[in-house]
Amino acid sequence: MQQYFIELGEGYGDVYELLELLKTNEHRLHRTFIFSSEIEGKQAISLAATFKPANDSNFMPIYICREGIKEDGEKKSKRRLLFEQAAEQSGSEPIPISVKHSSEFADTRLFFQYITGILRLNNLVPPLR
Structure with a gap:
């Protein structure tokens, strides 16, 4: 099974598009x-959803809103709370995963390959066939 990332944006208005994808599919x-990374002392949050073929x-x-949501401390952002609520209504509990920030990679494609590797190693997506 091949997984491909489809980047919707950086987590501002596009989060609502991701919420609609959850509801309609x-x-x-x-x-x-929920991928989290640290940059400049803040948490950068990416929201993502995988769909069956x-x-x-x-x-x-794998639809993703990449690192546009910043959080300080324990307080979750409204967009993250909306995503968690929509996921639970669709029968999925979001899995939190700590990852490197995408700025540590020379290209966004390398970042997505890194994330895909993490997901495959943890059996969260099917293996490559």
């Missing part, structure tokens, strides 16, 4: 994730 939802395809999309 609830029957295809595989898992949801459509029909007989070998393509598993």
Whole structure:
């Protein structure tokens, strides 16, 4: 199974697009994730959702809003709370994962390969076939 990241944006208005994807594709939802990294003393949050392949395809999309949500301390942002609520309504509890910040990679594609590797190693997405 091949997983591909589809970046919706950096977590501002595009979070609402991700919430709509969760609602309208609830029957295809595989898992949801909250990736967190640290930059300049703040948490940068990425919200992501994986969906089962459509029909007989070998393509598993991973929609992501990358690192646009900043959090200080223990207080969660409103967008994160909305995502957690939408995921739970769709039958998925978001899995929190600490990762390196994307700025540590020369290219965004390398960052997405790094995330895919973490997900595969932890059996959170199917292995490559």
